[in-house]
Amino acid sequence: MSLVLARADYLPSDAMPVAVADRAPQPSFPPHRHEFYEIVIVWRGNGLHVLNDRPWPVTCGDIFYIKDSDCHSYESVNDLVLDNIIYCPERFKLGLDWSQLLPMDDPDHPACWRLTTRGMAMARNVIAQLEQESRKSDLLSLQLTEALFLQLALILRRYRYAVDRAYEQPEGEQLDLLMAAIQADSEAPFDLTQFCQHSNLSERALKQLFRQQTGMTISHYVRQLQLCRAKYLLRCSDCLIGQVAARCGFDDSNYFSVVFTRETGMTPSAWRQRFEQAGKAAMKTA
Missing domain, CATH: 1.10.10.60 (Homeodomain-like)
Structure with a gap:
């Protein structure tokens, strides 16, 4: 039976929709599920990410969108550094159609993506701001956190490409x-x-x-x-x-x-x- 990670252990308040869990490094971790959704962005190193019993070799630039019903683990890690962007969709207040940006409940959506070098640089800057704001609890910080998360979702949507489907090849780097x-x-x-x-x-x-x-x-x-x-x-x-x-x-x-x-x-x-x-x-x- 897999572990279940509680949202109360990662989000600072019942109102905060997003949090950043910095994993530097990410150790091997047994199969687990969440009471929240998660975006995994790999910055450095390598390892094996097992998602719903399917193994994926991961290294810098890999992105995974993890649903609350998913089970995943990390094995054979080597200096693996990543960020977990934790979020609870029911706490969002902007009234957007997040399904256009986040594959939250689409069974046909690719499980793994890659982020271009340019996209990684842009995402890193936004995540640094997001990490600071998501630690606060005042109303303005709640609103700014969601706005920064929207900016991150847009960056990932623009600069990502699927690794297991015939999508357009990235350009440049x-x-x-x-x-x-x-x-x-x-x-x-x-x-x-x-x-x-x-x-x-x-x-x-x-x-x-x-x-x-x-x-x-x-x-x-x-x-x-x-x-x-x-x-x-x-x-x-x-x-x-x-x-x-x-x-x-x-x-x-x-x-x-x-x-x-x-x-x-x-x-x-x-x-x-x-x-x-x-x-x-x-x-x-x-």
Whole structure:
């Protein structure tokens, strides 16, 4: 049974609609739910974010919109720094249609987004102001907090792009272009040299920038994406092991099994069986 985090422990008063929880660093944290909604923005480092049993590799620029019904956790963290923007929609007073800005109750909305480098810089400034105002309790601070939250929501709406759907590619910044290219097609091996030639970028400089911003190499990040997709397919689909390997960018299913076992400590078959057994046990107790 997952933990439930209470709104009274994070919001300073019953009237305050928003609070900022600074996680620098974010440690590993067990599965939990909230009595509130949350926007997660990752600033630095890397780790594994498990949202409703689906693993997502996370690093700087990743955004998650977490509903009060969602269950999530953090694993395998490495210098992971993030902000949790906590909010209670029922406390908003501006009378806006927040569903146009925040995917609060849309089951078809992408779970994970990325924020461009420009968007990160703008969001960071607003969050700093939001953190200060949300600690106060006077009427003006309540109103200013909601106005700042609206500004943040607009920035995220303008500068975000989805990582698991065919949305428009971001423009300009090297890291944004690289991330979008890596995540565009997880079934095809990513060719860094070809990407750099096509984008007229220095491969060496891009490798250094990526490591500086994320704390890992490009190849490590690509492998994380492959393995997270494999874990999801093994749990949620009937694909054969060879089909899973192919859909995750592995040409050889035997090599896929070796890599998967080395990284997780379990064979792909054992990973799948673990969740099948858990599902049968849940059905018996229902």
